[in-house]
Amino acid sequence: MKQLKYIIAIAAAYFLASCHKLNVPPLNIISEDQVFSSANGVQAYLANIYTFLPMEDFVYEPNGGFMTGNGGRWQCFYQMDAIDGEMAGPYGGTGDAAQGFGFWPYDRIRVINILLADLPKYANLYSQAQLNEWLGEAYFCRAYTYFALVKRYGGVPIVNTVADPNATPASLQVPRDKEEDVYNFIGSDFDSAYALMWAPGVAGNPGIQLGAANKYAAMAYKSRAMLFAATIAKYGAANYVDGPARAAGFVGIPAADANKFFQASYDAAKLVEGNFSLYTGGYPDKVQNYVDLFLKPNNEWIFIRQYTLSDPNVNNDNAGPHSWDATMTCRIMTGDGLSRTYPDLDYVERYGSLPIVNADGTPTRFNNLSDITIGLEPRLQGTIYFTGNTLRGVTFDQQRGIYKTFTGSAAQELSDNLNSPNDVYAQYPDTNSSANLIFASDPNSTYRNHRVIGRAGFNPSTGDDNTRTGFYLRKYVNYNAAASACGLYQSTQSYVDMRYAEVLLNRAEAAYELGMTGDALADINQIRDRAGAVEATASMTLDTIRNERDKELGFEHQYWWDIRRWRIADQVLDNRKLYGLMPYYIATENKYIFIKQIETFQRTYTFQKLWYYEPLPGGELGKNPNLYPNNPGY
């Protein structure tokens, strides 16, 4: 059997080469036990909750939802302020935004509920304070998430337990809860968070962890949520669309409960006092102070979201860079991107009218474009880039065109020429034309050695990336970054979701509604003092407080919710057109004038009453008949 040697050799070779077992565990899956048994594991669990917290930050799209991962995260101009007329932008109808995007984050609520249910089982591994802090963070995040739901839909099912995966679908068909009950639940969760969490920096406690919740943040948000409930109770009683959902209390809160919620809001706001303060580190320059408030970490920031260029999960989470710088100013000041939304004159006029028309109706002549900012409130200058401001070494020169000569009044000119909505297209550099008013699409076009349009000016032929209103937004724009570092996905300034100024404004509004005018006046004047504005007097009205809120929190994605909860959106946005401030050069006079005109997107904004609530997601109604009735009007 000399062949035996071959057989042995073959057999040996194969058995050496193969001794794999089928039980090969996957290399990248860890158990819940491993997660909750280490402090780093719990931190990682919470980090995942924070990144998906429904925060309306730089990249939130009112009709697209909360953007995670790169992709939608560059389109910062698809933003809330462009659907409610605070800014002018080409995209996003008010109705599309008002009817929502099927937001239904119960998967995230389940993640939070798991922590609340299971983490206490590991209590022996941690100090009581540490355990409570984490549980407090979870309560905070759950309340935060429910608030994002209730302000859209009214009453939604309150789920505070972990559903059994083996339950039948029918047993999981939970009914809606009343809107008021949801607010009460939110208030109680914020209270739990407040009770459980340690006071940061006090008695050896760790300081505030930027990006995470803290004890006083719970109260700050409670003041926001309770104020929301209170105004709905008060103003929703008068202005509503009726339907079965309202009758059942799924939407709407009894007016009688308004004061209860105002009081809750006031009390919560008062608890924050002394723990946070308005930023004044940039004094005496109140303009620069206001600009830096949004860019430099300070004691006004209560809850923020941070971003990093080195996010390894940039395609999946909310920690990667955004594109605020690339999409808020014009291309000549950035490395990439395009701006498409611009503050409108309506916002600017909240501070009073600009001195652009003389008593006789003729436009005021300016020697320089930058003269328009003389005497403006520092907060306004810190919020908006006006013609003549400078950013990254480039001057804003949003000149719209040249008048060879100009006679008569601004009003006459508007009715003769500028109110025609087509002038935006009459654009090509035809500087030899006999027209008196010259436009161009090329900033290199000149008339008598003077640019026809500014480089930051109106340039419709290249799309939307130059202003349509005469303004650019200044809030949050990182003036320190080099232009080449202001490309898409290159901005990492934090989003300040809750700052102390809002707590003061919440408190002022609640106090005023409760009749505590003195408290309200003191709060407003704190804000005004920091803004560099004239102090308010005891004769102030509710409108003063609301206007102050609009000015202070402008472009911070609050206005949309404010006009909804005040139930004034249907009046404010009633076939509303927006205005811009258009600078022109008068060649014969070598002077500039500004004319108030409809912005050149020519957008019209209308809000229907039924939009005070979003419709429940259709797919969910299909899966759970107990969610009916849908909100009124849908």
Next chain:
Amino acid sequence: MKKIRQAVCTLLLLAVVGTLELSARGYAQEPRLTVSLNDVPLSKVFDVIRQKTNYQFLYNDDLLAGTPLVSVHARNAPVSEILSSCFKDAHLQYKIEDKTILVMAPPVAVPATAPVAQQAPAIEVRGVVRDEKGAPIEGASVVVKGSAKGVVSDAEGHFTINVQSEKDVLVFSYIGYVKEEKTVGASHMLLITLKLIDASMNDVVVVGYGVQKKVNVLGAVSVVKSDELVVTKNENVVNMLTGKVPGMRIQQMSSEPGSFNTSYDIRGFGSNATESPSPPLIIIDGVPRSSGDLSRMDPTEIDNISVLKDASAAIYGVKAANGVILVTTKRGAKNANGKFNITYSFNQSWQQFLDVPKTVNGAQYMTLYNESQKRNYQTNIVATAPPAFSDSLINAYATGKLQSTNWMAAITRKFAPEDQHNLNMSGGSEKVNYFFDLGYMSQGSLFKTNSINYDRWNFRSNVNLNFTKRLRGSVLVSGYMDTKNAPYSSVWTIFKYAENLLPTDPIYANNNPDYIHLEPDNANPVQMANSDQVGQNTYKNNNFQGQMQLEYDIPGIPGLLAKGMYNLGYSVSDNTIINKSHNMYTYDATNSAYDVTTVSAPSWVQRQYYTNLNTLMQLSLNYHRQFAGAHNVTALGLYEENYGKGDNFQAQESFSLGIPYLFAGNAGDYNYLKALQDGNGLVNQVTKSFIGRFDYDYKGRYLAEFSFREDGSSKYSPSGRWGFFPGALVGWRISQEPFLQQLISPSVLNNLKFRASYGKLGDDGALNYQWVSGYSYPGPGAVLNGVYTGGVVSQGIPDPGLTWMVSKTLNIGADFDLLNGLIGGTLEYFKRTRSGIPATPNAQLPGTSGLQPLQANLNGDVTRGFEITLTHRHNIGRDFSYNVSANMGYSRNRYAFQEQTRASSEYDQYLYSLTGRNTNIWWGQVAAGRFTSYSQIQKFNENTGGGNQNVVPGDYYYKDLNHDGVVDSKDIVPIGIRDLPLLNYGVTLGASYKGFDVSILLQGSADFHVQYAEQLSQPLMYQRSSLVEFMDRWHTKDPNANMFDPNTVWVPGNYPTTGSQEAQGTAAVQNASYLRVKTLEIGYSLSRKLLTRVGIQSLRIYVNSYNLATLTHLKYADPEHPGQTGDTNNGDTRITQDWNISQGGYLYPENRTFSVGASVSF
């Protein structure tokens, strides 16, 4: 002749162990031996002789069928004596030649040496017997019809025979050739050409884990041989299969070098273009490989490709549901005198690009722009707007006073080169045979910069060894290395901007070539297509495969063979992504300055490294035996173990010194410093399988096969990781039935076979450890106190019962061959029923539960279709031969069950419900026509939106199918078939005349529609430029006329007026059916006589074209160029808008190539 026969026999042996038997040994003199056997089959005697001597036997099994049992008793007798005694009653003839005993067909009744009957006067007839190629046939029998008289032709094919009369008829015959009869005639000289009996009858076909004689194959198996494959010249082996395999759908989406962007599937089962369901299983030399590996093979190394389409694939078990493509590489051939062949071939191609979009010039752009502005109802009725561009300006561009920019022309060239070189050596001897192959190819791109380019090296060494007469082995070593370079800017964006940038914009600021002009989105195609400016992506693949196989004839049990095989595969993908920051400029005429803007800053480099190791071990026992001369039994038992391990990492750093390497990065810049690993690329998997097959046939008439596979995989939970996949096949070769042979002569009906197969197959492509619950880390996280904290993420709620999807395949087929190849064909019908298609079971689960269930086996579908193949082969005279082969396949897929959330209305139910509905339906409105005049618009009684105020002549109107008085999105109905054609066909025509040969492959598809998006669908998209086709549009005769004035005179065109609503539904969806000349090759082989003088064996030169011409209704686009994929509105959850398929229509175009080439053998 003899050598060729031997070579053929050797190959057959390698392929069909046991069907044709051959045992080789060398011996100088006729040996003597002692034998004592009683009543045994002849084959037993042969076995004994073979064992005791070194003689080899050469015979066909069929010959021995029905021979009587023999008894032999010899002592030290010469072999010939023993044989003679055995053959006494066997009606067989034998001949000892070299060391081979040839057993031949029933001989003429009387041996050639028999005495000639004493009748006078005899006529001496002389002649030559040759084959179709003119080579002499030695040993052909020449018999006088009706007598016992006969002779055999000599080595030159000459014969001499005496006959009685000129009217006598001579019968010529030779094994494997068609019998020929000829009357002597007056000349007494005869030239006889014998035709081969349809050689395909004896072909063998590679099937799962073995080979089968073609006539015995019971499954739906299509074969493409080397010479059929290489006639199409392409860089991608898959493209070379187009039109050649019935039932295989192949669509080349783009000809981008190195992208291998071809989508294919078998019978519409599962395509390589989508990850789920999984693509056809690719097996190269017995080893599962990737689709990319198949694409990257050197065509010269391929011997044949078998495509298993039905239950014949069941032997591949859990991976077989979408069919199997089996590739077998070439082996060396035994060469008696140890001679070897060296063949060098090269192919030089020039690529031309099909349907590259053409853009408008400045004057055209301005005309269209002004029109779109006038078309705006609001601006035109409320206040008449002056045109944006004045006539004088348009005129300045039209007359050339101002220069338009043609962006596309600025970056593309008309022709791009592509070349292939191949050197191979093959040869063999008794002990060893070998095949070495070295291939190189390179392909350039249509960009003037050639910034996209590709090259590849292939290497292969296949060695077969005969260690002893029982032990054989083979060592197969192969590998490839390839490199694709591309600019950092994605290719589709280069096309997008070349199509949509304004022709009035300059390429360079102030027309100074040193200053790239700043364009919107920082996108200047001239810069983007230049790697030197924007950076470069380099993708390298290195793949190595080493395989050892041993087979051993187990003594004691005739027909039993043990085999062992071990394969090790290792691959590395090594990518370098370099993003370079670059400058763009605008010219500031006021200050005569160039304003710079730096974009894509900072520069960074990323390295990506992926490794994969796969080992495959197979141990098997094979058995083949014939019993009682009629019962043929083949059996296989095999154990297989597969191990796969994958790992990867990526690193990134910014750099500022201009050296794009990690070592020279900006160490302090943590923002761009990344070290990553793809958790999903971290693979560790084991599969084990027990495989069996049992074949039985009775006299080749009744055939049956049963196969099974028991698959176990580490991907599943321990309780459900094993699956059993059986397949059964039966056949009836009715042409072998004596009753039919009496009715129709076997020389007319060579073959007729009916067959059916049914099997259960699996598809586990979509699954990966989904039964494990737990958390993955690091998942999405947040920045806390400035530090990124990775999150842990729940894997979701697993369904512990989750398993592979099961598909049950029925196939019914018939094969026929008539008149020795004049007509042949195959018909197939199939039905595949699939169940357990994984889907997320959240359709009924309320969202408030928060449960994120993982997939469960929920859905099902059914695919039906048929295939037809027809062949025709004919020779006219000695010099001209031709063949035609046509095939067609049709396949339709239907949802059998689809889990869905309840629709909220009956209408939605109709629209969105998928259960019972065909897949790949295109929904849309039905265009009823277009308005041609104002009076028509005024009389139109349906509302197309806005009360028809904003409608002008040239606009489409659509049918109000739901009769609600409004034409809107609710009027959609199925209007077409999308994504992949239902019907695919190919026709191959081949002809040769003397040294010339011609091949034509016509290939086409039908029943398939496309709709293009973005720039291809409308002018002035995104307020940018337009393609020239949109100039053919409805417009007013007077450019300045008011479009809404009823008296305006219109000029009709193909498209609606610029600024009108984009065409919808049937007005936009186009039939993309096409027929194209996929391949045309004309070759010439130089005469052998000429060549042998210079030591060359053969030399062939050719010209070739790929995609020479196309017949289609489609305008401005290539039919294979994909349009929009699925319409999400129809609720089709399985096929959704996949940007990567068509990339918005900006995919790199198809190509046409013209090639010249030659192959020379020494």
